Amino acid sequence: MEQYDVPEMRPQIEDAAPAGEEMLDRRRLDALTEARLWRNPCGFAARFNYLALRYNVPLYGWVKERFDLSRIEFVVIYNLAVAGPFTASEIASSTAFPKNTLSRAVNRLLKLGLIHAEANGGDRRAKILSLTPAGRAIYDEALPRFEGLEKEMLAPLNLVEREMLSMLLAKVVVSMFKADASEGAADLAEVD
Amino acid sequence: MEQYDVPEMRPQIEDAAPAGEEMLDRRRLDALTEARLWRNPCGFAARFNYLALRYNVPLYGWVKERFDLSRIEFVVIYNLAVAGPFTASEIASSTAFPKNTLSRAVNRLLKLGLIHAEANGGDRRAKILSLTPAGRAIYDEALPRFEGLEKEMLAPLNLVEREMLSMLLAKVVVSMFKADASEGAADLAEVD
DNA sequence: GTCATATTGTTCCATATCGAACCTTTTTTG
DNA sequence: CAAAAAAGGTTCGATATGGAACAATATGAC
Numbered sequence: 396m397e398q399y400d401v402p403e404m405r406p407q408i409e410d411a412a413p414a415g416e417e418m419l420d421r422r423r424l425d426a427l428t429e430a431r432l433w434r435n436p437c438g439f440a441a442r443f444n445y446l447a448l449r450y451n452v453p454l455y456g457w458v459k460e461r462f463d464l465s466r467i468e469f470v471v472i473y474n475l476a477v478a479g480p481f482t483a484s485e486i487a488s489s490t491a492f493p494k495n496t497l498s499r500a501v502n503r504l505l506k507l508g509l510i511h512a513e514a515n516g517g518d519r520r521a522k523i524l525s526l527t528p529a530g531r532a533i534y535d536e537a538l539p540r541f542e543g544l545e546k547e548m549l550a551p552l553n554l555v556e557r558e559m560l561s562m563l564l565a566k567v568v569v570s571m572f573k574a575d576a577s578e579g580a581a582d583l584a585e586v587d
Numbered sequence: 588m589e590q591y592d593v594p595e596m597r598p599q600i601e602d603a604a605p606a607g608e609e610m611l612d613r614r615r616l617d618a619l620t621e622a623r624l625w626r627n628p629c630g631f632a633a634r635f636n637y638l639a640l641r642y643n644v645p646l647y648g649w650v651k652e653r654f655d656l657s658r659i660e661f662v663v664i665y666n667l668a669v670a671g672p673f674t675a676s677e678i679a680s681s682t683a684f685p686k687n688t689l690s691r692a693v694n695r696l697l698k699l700g701l702i703h704a705e706a707n708g709g710d711r712r713a714k715i716l717s718l719t720p721a722g723r724a725i726y727d728e729a730l731p732r733f734e735g736l737e738k739e740m741l742a743p744l745n746l747v748e749r750e751m752l753s754m755l756l757a758k759v760v761v762s763m764f765k766a767d768a769s770e771g772a773a774d775l776a777e778v779d
Numbered sequence: 780g781t782c783a784t785a786t787t788g789t790t791c792c793a794t795a796t797c798g799a800a801c802c803t804t805t806t807t808t809g
Numbered sequence: 810c811a812a813a814a815a816a817g818g819t820t821c822g823a824t825a826t827g828g829a830a831c832a833a834t835a836t837g838a839c
Contacts, residue, residue, distance in 0.1 A: 425764075427681040430670035432760060436730060437737045440642050442756040443635040448683060449763050450632050465795085478622035484817055489619040491640060493797055498818055520804050520817040538628060545629045551762040556755055563744065563752040564634040568624060570743040571641050572617075657825085676787055685827050690788055712787040712834050 450548065454541055462533055467492055467500040469537070472509060472526065476534040480525040482515065509533065642740065646733055654725055659684055659692040661729070664701060664718065668726040672717040674707065701725065 435441045455466045462469070474486055483501050487494040501524065504510040509530035512522040526534065549557055627633045647658045654661070666678055675693050679686040693716065696702040701722035704714040718726065741749055 427666065427670050427673055427677055428764065431666060431681065432764070435669050437733045439741060439753065439756070440733065440737050442753075442760050443638045444643070445760055446635045446756070446763070447639040449767070451636070452683060474619065474623060477627050478619050481619055482817080485619055487817095489623065491644060494818070495798085495820080496796065498820095499795095502819090515817095518805070518817085522817090541629045541632065545632050548759055548763060549631060551758050552755065556758070559751060560755040560759075561631065561634075563748055563755070564631070564638070566743050566748070567740055567752075568634050568637055571638070571740060572620065572624070575641070674787080679788095686788070687790080687828085688826065690790095691825095694789090710787085710835070714788090 446548065450544060454544060457540060458537060462537075464533075465500065467496055468504055469533075471497070471500055471504060471524070472530050472534055473537075475510065475524060475526045476531065480523045482521040482523055484521065486524075504530070638740065642736060646736060649732060650729060654729075656725070657692065659688055660696055661725075663689070663692055663696060663716070664722050664726055665729075667702065667716060667718045668723060672715045674713040674715055676713065678716075696722070 432438070432441050432445060451466075455469065458464055458466070458469045464472070470490060470492070471486060474490070475481065483497055484494060486492075487497045490497075501510070501512075505512060507529075508527055510524050511527050512524055515521045515523045549560075552560060624630070624633050624637060643658075647661065650656055650658070650661045656664070662682060662684070663678060666682070667673065675689055676686060678684075679689045682689075693702070693704075697704060699721075700719055702716050703719050704716055707713045707715045741752075744752060
C-alpha cells in the first residue's frame with residue numbers, strides 16, 4: 396500500500412528525549428506511541444485519531460468538571476449554538492449518537508433549563524430545541540477553550556499551511572459526506 | 588479567530604441534493620451536519636472528529652461482528668501487531684484507556700488465546716504481551732479493511748495532495764506529541 | 780537492611796451506555 | 810376513511826465503563 400509516513404519528521408521526536416536515566420521508561424512508552432503513529436499501515440487514520448483523542452479528552456473532561464455536563468449533553472448545546480434550532484432526532488442522525496442516549500441528554504438539559512423545547516407546528520411528536528440564555532452562556536464560556544486548544548494544535552503551522560490543511564481535509568470530508576448522503580444517512584452505522 | 592472554512596468547497600455539497608419532495612428531510616439533516624463542519628468556530632476539530640467517526644464506527648462495528656472483540660481488545664491486538672511486544676501498562680499509557688479496562692481486555696484476549704504473556708525478566712508485576720498466531724491471524728484478516736477504508740477516504744486526493752496532507756498532519760501530531768512528553772505522559776488525561 | 784514510596788495489575792461498584800421493545804402521533808396506502 | 814407503515818421519543822434491561830480502593834511487587838531513602 397501507499398506510504399503516508401514522513402520519515403524526515405521523526406528526528407524531531409527523538410531529539411526531544413535526552414539520555415537521562417529516568418528517561419528510559421519514557422522512551423519505551425514513546426516507542427509504542429511513535430510506532431502507532433509512524434510505523435502504521437493506516438497512518439492517516441492513526442493521526443486523526445490521535446488528534447481527536449488529544450482534543451476531545453481534555454476538553455470534555457473540563458466540560459464535565461466545570462459544568463457537570465456529559466459529552467453528549469454538551470454536544471447538543473454546541474450544535475444548537477452553532478446551527479440554530481433543531482429537533483432531537485435531527486441531532487441524533489447528524490451526530491450518530493443513538494436516539495435514546497440523546498433523549499436522556501435532552502431531558503436533562505431541559506430539566507437544567509439550558510435548552511428550551513417548543514411545539515413543531517402541528518406535529519406533536521417532535522419538539523424544536525433551542526438554547527436558553529443559560530445554555531448560551533455555557534457555550535459562550537466554553538467556546539474560547541475549544542478554540543484555544545485548536546489554535547494550540549495548529550500553532551506549528553504557518554498561515555499557508557493551515558489553509559492547505561483545511562482545504563485538504565475539506566476535500567476528504569466533502570467526499571465522505573456526499574458518499575454517505577447518496578446511500579442514505581440512516582445507514583451510517585452500517586457503512587462498510 | 589482565524590477562519591479555516593473553505594467556502595468554495597460548499598457548492599459541491601449542495602449540488603448533490605436534487606430538489607425532490609422526499610429530499611426535504613434529507614436537506615434539513617444535512618443542514619446540521621453541514622453547519623457543524625463549515626460554520627463552526629472550531630472547523631479543524633470538527634473535521635478530524637468527523638473523519639474519526641466515519642472511520643471508527645464502521646470498522647469497529649465490523650470487528651465486533653466478525654471477531655466478537657471490543658474496540659479495546661482489538662486495539663491491543665493491533666498495537667502488538669504493529670509495534671512488537673509491550674506490557675499492558677505501556678499500552679494503557681499510550682492509548683489513554685484506563686488501565687482496569689485494559690486489564691479486562693488483556694485477560695479476555697489471554698483466555699481466547701489471541702495473545703501470549705511471558706515474564707518480564709525479574710519483574711514479577713508486569714508481563715510482556717505478544718500476539719499468538721491466532722491473534723496475528725485476526726490482525727491479518729482485519730488489516731485490509733482498515734487500509735481499504737483509509738484508501739477510500741483518501742480517494743479524492745491525488746498523490747501530491749496525500750503527501751501534503753500527511754506531512755501537515757504529521758507536523759501537528761509531532762508538535763502535540765512533544766508537548767505531551769515534555770509535561771509528563773501520565774498527565775495525559777489532564778492536559779488542559 | 781528496613782521502611783516509605785511507586786508501579787503493575789486486579790477487583791469492586793456506581794454509573795453510563797446502547798439495543799430492543801414500546802407508546803404516541805403522523806403519513807401513506809388501498 | 811380505515812388499516813398499515815413510518816417517525817419521534819421514551820422506557821427497560823443487560824452489558825460496558827471507569828474511578829477508587831486494593832494486593833503484590835519493585836524501587837528508593839537513609
